Amino acid sequence: MAPGSITSAADLAGRLGETGYLADDELATVLYLALRMERPLLLEGEPGTGKTALAEALAESMDLPLIRLQCYEGIDATQALYDWDFPRQILHLRTLEAVHGDEGSGIEETEKSLYDERFLLARPVLQALQQSPAVLLVDEVDRADDEFEAFLLEVLSTYQVSIPELGTVAAAVPPVVVLTSNRTRELHDALKRRCLYHWIEHPGLEREVEIVRSRAPEVSEALRRQVVTVVQQLRSRDDLLKPPGVAETLDWAKALHYLGTQDLDLESAATTLGALVKYREDSDRVKQALDRMLAR
Known part of the structure; x- marks a missing residue:
């Protein structure tokens, strides 16, 4: 589906x-x-607010391939653009030697054949340009x-990108680009411009209840509201190493449902905190406060 159809x-x-x-x-x-403007969208927010999920939902809703570039410390253009399949190139050279023997097939011709598109x-990034229209997700760009x-x-x-051995590869249609950042560092103004x-903020109580209803319809209305109420209280605390995101809310609601929990x-x-918090210190703090939170 073309973006213009929306x-x-x-x-x-x-x-x-x-x-x-x-x-x-x-x-x-x-x-x-x-x-509409064919501009990248930069999403910032706390982990677990649905930044990556938005790109996934966008690709699904538009019936476009989702191509994900996961950023990390030390990533460079090679990991994002292209590389050459060295083992296959070696096999190709040996095949040429076996076929042509000592006569060879010419140095220039041999070099050219090594840098064939195959x-x-x-x-x-190159996949997104070649397959466009597509959704390119550049995830956690702040880690690069x-x-x-x-x-x-x-x-x-x-x-577009230039490949010295093959020429320029340009997207026929600009890909839909979504960049996400957890703001572990500030991005440069040039990229932001x-x-x-x-x-993206964490959702309020009613919106999060709606999200659980939409993504986990099997969970009862009473249980989903109880779960979201507790999660909202946890996010208001300032002593947790990692407050739960929406993904953890969904996991916790589903885990409770699978165990047959009604209330x-x-x-x-x-017993199900492992679906909600992922640090031992957080688990200990939450367990100590559960009585008070459930009473609310």
Whole structure:
């Protein structure tokens, strides 16, 4: 589906809702504008607020391939663009030697055959340009360094890359680009200027209940509201190493449902905390506060 086939922010929100992703008006509007203006969308927010899930839902709603580039410390252009399949190139050379023997097939011709497109290993950015229209998710871009940011800025400005041995590869249609950041460091202004921007907050109680209803309809209304109420209280604490995100809310609700829990009580909450918090210190703190939170 071409981005131009989406007629409004409300239309986009409806399509996302069909995948189970509930976008508020502000998020749906900035995403719609990113599609119409063919600009990357930079999403920042705390871990677990649904940044990555939005890109996944967008690809599903538009019936486009999702191509993910996971950023990490030390990533460079090679991991994002392309590499050459060295083992296959060696096999190709040995085949030429076996066929042509000592006569060879000419140095120039041999070198040219080594850098044929069949030996090219396309990485996520190149894949997105080749397969476009597609959704390119550049996840946790804040974990990469300044040099990689500069590379991304260049690619996102032209939607093309140059491969010395093959020439220029340009996207027939600019891919839909979503960048996410947990804001472990500030991104450079040049990259931000290229993008539209949105900060994603944790949802409020009623919206999170709606999210659980949409993504885990098997969970009873009473249980989902009890779960979300506890999670909302946990996010208001300042002593947790990692407050639970929406993904943890869904996991906890499903875990309780699979155990046959009808009403959240101290025992069921304590035995399923592994779905909600992921640090021992957080687990100890939550267990100590469960009585008080459940009483609310």
